[in-house]
Amino acid sequence: MLIWINQQTYELPLDATLQDAIALTHIAPPFAAAVNAQFIPKTLYAQTLLNDNDKIELIVPITGG
Amino acid sequence: MLTSTDEWKLYGETFKSRLLLGTSRYPSPDILAKAVQLAQPAMLTASLRRETAHAQDSPVFWKLLQSMKVPVLPNTAGCHSVDEVYTTAQMAREVFETDWIKLELIGDDYTLQPDTLNLPSAADKLIKQGFKVLPYCTEDLVLCQRLVDVGCQAVMPWAAPIGTGKGPLNAYAMRTLRERLNVPMIVDAGLGLPSHACTVMEWGYDAVLLNTAVALANDPVHMAEAFANAVKAGRSAFLSGAMQAHESAQPSTPTLGTPFWHHA
Numbered sequence: 001m002l003i004w005i006n007q008q009t010y011e012l013p014l015d016a017t018l019q020d021a022i023a024l025t026h027i028a029p030p031f032a033a034a035v036n037a038q039f040i041p042k043t044l045y046a047q048t049l050l051n052d053n054d055k056i057e058l059i060v061p062i063t064g065g
Numbered sequence: 066m067l068t069s070t071d072e073w074k075l076y077g078e079t080f081k082s083r084l085l086l087g088t089s090r091y092p093s094p095d096i097l098a099k100a101v102q103l104a105q106p107a108m109l110t111a112s113l114r115r116e117t118a119h120a121q122d123s124p125v126f127w128k129l130l131q132s133m134k135v136p137v138l139p140n141t142a143g144c145h146s147v148d149e150v151y152t153t154a155q156m157a158r159e160v161f162e163t164d165w166i167k168l169e170l171i172g173d174d175y176t177l178q179p180d181t182l183n184l185p186s187a188a189d190k191l192i193k194q195g196f197k198v199l200p201y202c203t204e205d206l207v208l209c210q211r212l213v214d215v216g217c218q219a220v221m222p223w224a225a226p227i228g229t230g231k232g233p234l235n236a237y238a239m240r241t242l243r244e245r246l247n248v249p250m251i252v253d254a255g256l257g258l259p260s261h262a263c264t265v266m267e268w269g270y271d272a273v274l275l276n277t278a279v280a281l282a283n284d285p286v287h288m289a290e291a292f293a294n295a296v297k298a299g300r301s302a303f304l305s306g307a308m309q310a311h312e313s314a315q316p317s318t319p320t321l322g323t324p325f326w327h328h329a
Contacts, residue, residue: 006115006116006117007115025116027116028124030127030160030161031116031160032113032155032156032157032159032160033156034152034156037148037149037152038152039151039152039155039156039159041159042159057115058115058116059113059114059115059116059156059160060113060114060115060116060123060127060160061111061112061113061123061126061127061130061139061160061161062111062112062113062114062122062123062126063087063088063089063090063091063097063111063112063122063126064087064088064089064110064111064112064113064139064140064142065087065088065089065090065110065112065140065142065227065228065276065277
């Protein structure tokens with residue numbers, strides 16, 4: 001199936017989890033994740049099943065005002 | 066009069082400094098670190114963005130943030146809906162491991178004016194989830210009252226639009242707001258000069274939050290120190306009670322016994 005991570009497309013098997021998707025990236029902690037604009041706590045990555053065309057956002061700390 | 070114990074409280078936590086500092090737009094991480102070291106702010110603001118090429122400095126910033134040992138106030142900058150705010154705040158809580166959140170809900174991209182109509186409901190939703198919400202808002206009295214009504218223990222009215230450096234544009238409204246509401250109030254956004262910070266502190270505001278005025282100064286490190294001193298001066302002046310202004314001149318030197326008076 002096709003999923004989106006930070007606006008880039010990736011191919012994953014049908015039973016893939018959020019943890020599988022994150023493993024495709026090289027992101028290092030600390031970061032947080034949302035699937036289809038819903039926050040997913042890191043404790044739930046391994047049990048969050050993905051669906052075709054899901055949109056994942058992985059965000060990291062940056063400077064801010 | 067200002068004493069060394071002029072502490073203040075937000076959501077039950079005590080702070081010594083009345084300056085909150087943003088971390089963005091500095092020439093380098095090293096200059097940011099030196100500015101923080103001199104200004105000794107109560108909190109540092111930070112944000113979250115997608116992990117892309119634009120966020121490649123994230124590891125450096127994270128390491129710096131941890132080394133500075135100043136409480137972090139994450140923001141929800143760039144959010145345009147209550148749902149976006151809610152999701153961003155939850156992500157910020159996990160990343161920064163704090164319940165503090167600077168609530169930014171933008172209603173107009175040109176002026177970066179807060180969405181005043183939806184701000185109270187966003188604050189309400191966050192407070193019910195245990196966040197310590199510091200809402201970036203306008204100087205509108207009724208809006209600020211509504212934010213307090215839903216549980217905000219402090220409000221953060223702007224002095225002027227973000228990044229303009231214009232200083233307090235609506236002195237009457239800001240002074241009225243200070244007189245009417247009895248919660249900690251932090252002036253957030255629009256300050257450009259230490260004298261602006263001093264002025265709002267003289268009016269009785271509890272603290273100021275600024276970023277651009279320091280970061281874009283020719284010498285951010287010493288401008289940070291200047292703002293810290295201005296905040297202390299304004300606070301001390303407020304506590305000291307200013308004299309009443311008069312329309313006509315009043316000699317400060319006693320006139321009784323003035324030599325040569327009316328000799329001509």
